[in-house]
Amino acid sequence: xxxxxxxPLEEIKELIGEAEKVLVVGCGTCVTVCFAGxxxxxxxxxxxxxxxxxxxxxxxxxxxxxxxxxxxxxYIDPLATQISESDIVVSLACGIGxxxxxxxxxxxxxVPGLNTTFLGLxxxxxxxxxxxxxCGDCILALTGGICPIARCSKQLLNGxxxxxxxxxxxxxxxxxxxxxxxxxxxxxxxxxxLMLKFQPPKDWSTSRDGGPRKIVREDLRVLPxxxx
Ligand code: SF4
Ligand code: SF4
Numbered sequence: 001x002x003x004x005x006x007x008p009l010e011e012i013k014e015l016i017g018e019a020e021k022v023l024v025v026g027c028g029t030c031v032t033v034c035f036a037g038x039x040x041x042x043x044x045x046x047x048x049x050x051x052x053x054x055x056x057x058x059x060x061x062x063x064x065x066x067x068x069x070x071x072x073x074x075y076i077d078p079l080a081t082q083i084s085e086s087d088i089v090v091s092l093a094c095g096i097g098x099x100x101x102x103x104x105x106x107x108x109x110x111v112p113g114l115n116t117t118f119l120g121l122x123x124x125x126x127x128x129x130x131x132x133x134x135c136g137d138c139i140l141a142l143t144g145g146i147c148p149i150a151r152c153s154k155q156l157l158n159g160x161x162x163x164x165x166x167x168x169x170x171x172x173x174x175x176x177x178x179x180x181x182x183x184x185x186x187x188x189x190x191x192x193x194l195m196l197k198f199q200p201p202k203d204w205s206t207s208r209d210g211g212p213r214k215i216v217r218e219d220l221r222v223l224p225x226x227x228x
Contacts, residue, residue, distance in 0.1 A: 004034065004094050006115075007114060012111075024113070026039050026043075029071075031092060037113065070096075070100055096116075133150045142197060144191065164177040182195075
């Protein structure tokens with residue numbers, strides 16, 4: 001899932017500035033699961049903004065709404081009236097949701113209430129860990145399902161650096177060395193020969209380095225009927 005955390009209240013207040021009618025929009029998917037921008041957080045932020053704006057002597061009209069997913073048109077289209085009646089929209093979705101609102105409602109001023117941080121998973125209650133950097137050419141089959149791109153601090157592809165020590169990465173004693181994990185995993189699975197398979201320099205053009213990416217599935221597209 002996409003993991004993010006809410007911006008500090010002072011920063012959100014600064015983004016809102018002089019605007020009087022504020023609409024806080026939560027998202028019911030990834031950012032709900034990471035307790036950053038779901039219905040509960042949208043309600044909490046809206047009531048905090050109402051309260052603090054009164055205390056600051058600049059009372060604002062703050063309303064909130066949460067949609068199932070801010071990154072799909074059908075879920076955000078019903079917001080048209082509420083958005084048109086607001087001076088500013090504070091999106092508590094990831095950066096994709098913010099941009100979806102901007103694309104669908106070009107006359108609205110939409111600001112992010114979250115810092116979108118990574119693709120990851122909850123390790124335990126209250127702790128999330130990065131697991132994927134969406135490189136566009138997955139190599140997990142070679143590494144026993146452990147991603148050296150997201151989890152090795154140097155994104156090494158042919159084994160560990162000299163800084164691996166007692167299974168930990170040299171950057172911080174509490175960070176696991178990804179290549180130590182890969183080694184242990186391959187050993188356990190009887191596939192250590194994969195460690196010796198030379199990985200040529202990665203073609204990063206499938207990642208963000210190749211510019212904005214796009215997927216087209218012709219089999220899923222709804223094309224206009226002939227004659228239209
Ligand atoms: S190899 Fe690429 S796609 Fe696969 S988990 Fe790592 S970053 Fe994600
Ligand atoms: S110690 Fe391990 S995880 Fe850290 S940079 Fe070196 S190989 Fe990567």
